Amino acid sequence: MRLFEYQAKDLFKQYGLPVPKSILVNDIDGIRGAFASLKPPVALKSQVLAGGRGKAGGIALVNDPTQAEREARRIFDLSIGGEKPNSLLLEEAYPHDKELYLSVTLDRGDRAFVTIAASAGGVDVESMAGKVIRRMSLDGIDSAFAIEVATMLKLPPIQVGPFVSILLSLERLAREKECELAEINPLAVGKDGFLMPLDAKVIVDDNALFRHPEFAKLHPEDEFEGEASRQGFAFVRLGGDIAVVGNGAGLVLSTLDLVGDSGGNPACFLDLGGGAQQERIEAALRLVNRLPGVDRILINIYGGITRTTDVAAGMNAVLAEGVMKPIYARVSGAEEEEARKLLAGSAVRMYSTAPEAVKAVVKGA
Amino acid sequence: MMLPKKGDPILVQNMTGRYGRLHTRLMLDYGTNVAAGAAPGKGGQSVEGVPVYNTVQEAVEKTGARASVCFVPAEFTLAAGEEALNAGVKLLVIITERVPIRDELRLVELAQKSGACIVGPNCPGLIIPSQKVKLGIMPAPSFSPGNVALFSRSGTLTYEIAGQLTGAGLGQSVAVGIGGDPINGSTPIEWMDFVQNMEDTNAVVAVGEIGGDAEERLARHIEKAGYSKPVVAYIAGRHAPKEKKMGHAGAIIYGNYGTADSKISALRGAGVKVAMTPMEVPLLVRESLR
Numbered sequence: 206m207r208l209f210e211y212q213a214k215d216l217f218k219q220y221g222l223p224v225p226k227s228i229l230v231n232d233i234d235g236i237r238g239a240f241a242s243l244k245p246p247v248a249l250k251s252q253v254l255a256g257g258r259g260k261a262g263g264i265a266l267v268n269d270p271t272q273a274e275r276e277a278r279r280i281f282d283l284s285i286g287g288e289k290p291n292s293l294l295l296e297e298a299y300p301h302d303k304e305l306y307l308s309v310t311l312d313r314g315d316r317a318f319v320t321i322a323a324s325a326g327g328v329d330v331e332s333m334a335g336k337v338i339r340r341m342s343l344d345g346i347d348s349a350f351a352i353e354v355a356t357m358l359k360l361p362p363i364q365v366g367p368f369v370s371i372l373l374s375l376e377r378l379a380r381e382k383e384c385e386l387a388e389i390n391p392l393a394v395g396k397d398g399f400l401m402p403l404d405a406k407v408i409v410d411d412n413a414l415f416r417h418p419e420f421a422k423l424h425p426e427d428e429f430e431g432e433a434s435r436q437g438f439a440f441v442r443l444g445g446d447i448a449v450v451g452n453g454a455g456l457v458l459s460t461l462d463l464v465g466d467s468g469g470n471p472a473c474f475l476d477l478g479g480g481a482q483q484e485r486i487e488a489a490l491r492l493v494n495r496l497p498g499v500d501r502i503l504i505n506i507y508g509g510i511t512r513t514t515d516v517a518a519g520m521n522a523v524l525a526e527g528v529m530k531p532i533y534a535r536v537s538g539a540e541e542e543e544a545r546k547l548l549a550g551s552a553v554r555m556y557s558t559a560p561e562a563v564k565a566v567v568k569g570a
Numbered sequence: 571m572m573l574p575k576k577g578d579p580i581l582v583q584n585m586t587g588r589y590g591r592l593h594t595r596l597m598l599d600y601g602t603n604v605a606a607g608a609a610p611g612k613g614g615q616s617v618e619g620v621p622v623y624n625t626v627q628e629a630v631e632k633t634g635a636r637a638s639v640c641f642v643p644a645e646f647t648l649a650a651g652e653e654a655l656n657a658g659v660k661l662l663v664i665i666t667e668r669v670p671i672r673d674e675l676r677l678v679e680l681a682q683k684s685g686a687c688i689v690g691p692n693c694p695g696l697i698i699p700s701q702k703v704k705l706g707i708m709p710a711p712s713f714s715p716g717n718v719a720l721f722s723r724s725g726t727l728t729y730e731i732a733g734q735l736t737g738a739g740l741g742q743s744v745a746v747g748i749g750g751d752p753i754n755g756s757t758p759i760e761w762m763d764f765v766q767n768m769e770d771t772n773a774v775v776a777v778g779e780i781g782g783d784a785e786e787r788l789a790r791h792i793e794k795a796g797y798s799k800p801v802v803a804y805i806a807g808r809h810a811p812k813e814k815k816m817g818h819a820g821a822i823i824y825g826n827y828g829t830a831d832s833k834i835s836a837l838r839g840a841g842v843k844v845a846m847t848p849m850e851v852p853l854l855v856r857e858s859l860r
Contacts, residue, residue, distance in 0.1 A: 207813075256813060256825060286813075311671060313752045313782040313820070316678050343675055383672055385752070412751075412819060413670035415645060439817035454750060454817025455724020455779055458806040459848060462830075465809030466846070474810075476817040479707070479725065480589075507726045507733070509709030538729070539709055560849060 206409045209252045211294045212423055213387075213405035220378040222371060223401055227296035233277055239295045240273045249276050250294040255286030263290075266298060287444070299401045304391035305358070306333060307372065309379040311386070315340065318379070320350075320372065324358050346376050363398035371400055382420075383413035429473075429496055436488050438475055445470025447566055448493035448530075451505040452477045460505045463559060469567035472499045480510040486519025494529055501531045503566040505559050508538025517547035524552050533566035535559045571687040571756075571764060573744065574637050574661065576701040579605035581635035581659070583642050583650050585622055586612045589665070590641040593707050594618050597639075600710050601702030605633040626650075626657040637661040639695060639705045647691065648673035655684050663705045664690035664755065668819075674753040681755065688755025692818065693747035694725040700770070706747065708732075716741015718855060719765035721758060722777035723750050723784075723820065727806060731777055731848050738852035743771040750818030752781070758788045766798055773800045773855050776842070780807035781821045781828040789836035800858035803837045804845045805830045 208216070214224045228239040229252075240247060251263035258264060263285050265276040277293055306323040317340045323333040337357045339350070351369040360368055371392070379387040389402040409420055433440030439454060447464060449471045451457040457476045464471050473496060477489055493502055506516050513536045523529050533554045536544050548555055556562035574580065580597070584590045585607025594617050597604050604620050606629035613624035623629040626638065638659045642650035647669045654662050655677070662681070669691040681688045689696055695706015700715040708725075712733040718740050722728040728747050735742065746761055748754045758776060765771050778785040785805065792801065808830040810816050812823045823829050834844050843854045 254813070311752060314784065314787050316675060316753055316757075318675075343672060343679070380672075383670060385671065410671045411815070412644065412668045413672065416670070439815075441811070441814045441816060443811060451726070453724060453726025453729075454821060455722070455727030455777070455806050456730055458724075458779055458810060458816055458821065459727055459730070459804075461810060462806060462808045463847060471809070474816055507730045509712070509726065509729050510707055537733070539711065558849070560847065 206411055206414065206420060206423075207254050208407045208409065208423065209254065210250060210405055211252055211292070213407040216378060216382065216407060217402060217405055220374045222374045222378075224405070225297045225299050225401060225403070227294050229292050229294055230277070231292045233274065233281060236274050236277045236295070237270045240267075240270050243295060243297050245269070246298045247273065248296045248298050249273065249280055250296060251280045251283065251285060251290040252292045252294055253285045253288045253290050255288045258285055261285045299393050299395065299403060301393035301395050301401070303394040305394060305400070306390050307375065307392050308386060308388035308390070309341070309376050309384070310388065312340070317341065318343070320346070320354055320376070322354050322358055324360070341376065345380055346373065348373065361398070364394060364400060367398065367400040371402070382417060383410045384408060385410050429492065432492060433475065436485065436492070437478060438489055439478070441474040442496070443471045443473050444498065445472045446498055446500050448472045448475065448496060448499045448502045449505070450475045450477065450489055450493060450502065452479065452481060452507065452511045456505060456507055460503065460559060460563070463563040464503065464567060467563055467567040469563070472496055477511065481515070483515045483519045483522070486516050487523050490519065490523045490529065490532075494523070499530060501533065501566055501569060503562060504532060504534040504536070505562065506534070506536045506538070508536065508540065512540055513538055513544035514540050514547060517544040520553050521547065521551055533562050535562040571661070573698055574701070574703045574705070576703065577603050578637065578703070579603050579633045579635040580705060581606045581608060581626065581629050581633070581638040583608050583626065583638055583640040583654065585609055585617050585620070585641075586615060587641055589707070591617050593639070593641070594620060596710070597704050600704040602704050605635055626654045626659065630657045630659065637705060638663065640664045640666060642666060644668040644670070648676055651677045651688070652680060655680050655686050660686045661705075662686060662688045662755070663693070663695045664688060665693065665695060665707060666690070667692045669751065671753055674751060674755070678753065678755060689746060690749045690755055692751045693749035694728055696744065696746040697742075698744050699742055708745070708747070712736060713745060714741040717743050717770055717772045718775055719743050719768065719771045719773070720745040720775045720777070721748055721761045722746070723748055723779050724777065724806065724818070725750070727777055727848065731775065731804065731851050734848055734852050735775070735855065738856065740852055740855055743768055750820050752820040754784070758784050759791045762788060762791065762797070771799065773802065773859055775851060775855060776801060776803045778803065778805045778833055779818065779821050780810050780816065780823050780830050781818070783828065785833035786836040789840040789842065792840040792842065801842045802845060802851055802854045802858060803842050804848060804851055805833045
């Protein structure tokens, strides 16, 4: 789960990390008041989760209340990666000459958490020059480790103390809150050698949320994503017109590829999970049927733990309700013959292979 | 690592749970020697005639099982995995989904120390059709004995591709679901190296998906060390959006990190034939065996 910048900065404060003075504003009426209580220049920052916020125009530096209001109006209305902000963060600008990069993150390939630091902040971590990567113990790091990173970065002595304290706090935050990523980019270097995190990106391990009830209420939920998650489906909205439903993440991903390759536009990714029974099949079909923009449904099932007869019975049950959009289905695997018998004479358009079903649903025939 | 052979005793952790019971039966039906169950407080019970013990230690002592299939819920998987590894289990198959990353890393560390192999978590397990050994939840009819080794980050996609191979008369020497999480107990590279030395294997199919850089690493490994058997790959998620978790915890693209295109071009650069659809996999395997 990715946190918004303001949520990540609240966490930073809890862990003793410095952050610039800021105020969160939820609507245009709050802008003037918030601006008045901050020292200009003030940065207006769109609170979206999508990447590339700066490039997309989601941040503005303003010097007076009129300009603040004008820019705020623009940013509230600006969609970044399909996402409009519910709030803006107004933050005092921090004068600085130089920027660093610092993160604590999971290195999947090395199967370890690592510290990544670079003596130049930047947009693309992959291509940062002079990047330092150090493997960390699961039990944490000590000052000696942090000093070593500072030395490898060739930081001037005046910056070493602040850097060590920031790295120690960031690591403790990432470990205790079980983050996949805790990132400061940029970490500004002030004229006095003081270091100030200007942006904060935190991604919490979804699978560890049961140990962290404090994160449970952080996110405003999309209506459909909320319902899907309560039902235990893996679900992602994609914006097209063909709902794609299947059992197993890889199989559904592969089905999206087939649809995309044939020129179709998926409306969603819905993975029923293993062993879905009839009620769950029905719930999934009703959910995608209500999804705005959907006008046909593609089901790709490879029966194993999921019984194809349950899938067939589920399709028949929702079709009997009389409001379903056309269903195109490929149902293979265990008990396939019985499933076909159950569907004989039903409105489900059955195909024996995934490519055939995809071709038909894309064509809309 | 040693793969179990026909008749080797297998242990099931949390055998008395819903999935433990169901799959104990299905593994027995396949011909696998499920010899013991472990479930705290359930010692003395039996499932499908297989005795259940309170601890893994006891089950190992009584039956000599060195391989375990773990159905313990995510909250307790770390403890159950530690128990198994400390009791001398050398092949630990973790089916459980939603295990926290830090728990997985602890288990990987412990397995390395104790010289054990973990398969999973969040995987369908592994199957060796010629030996009637099935340590997991995969539907048996999709698989058949043969000479193609298959490993995959996705469950149903493993079944789909095994089914395609089987339908084309290409049986499998071993099929492994390595897991859909960011951390895998055993990696594609480890399996690649392992199956290279399997005598009854003459081709390898690697199934990947978006997220992470396991496939890029595999490609570099093949390029550097060379590989003596033909390799065919399939990567799911060419049309997946960025920054969205696509069902598996590990299936997520950050920026340009973890895209299908990066994986496909890395693998092609290493001389691997990459199929664009699951249906194309058997065709490429046939072609490379010609």
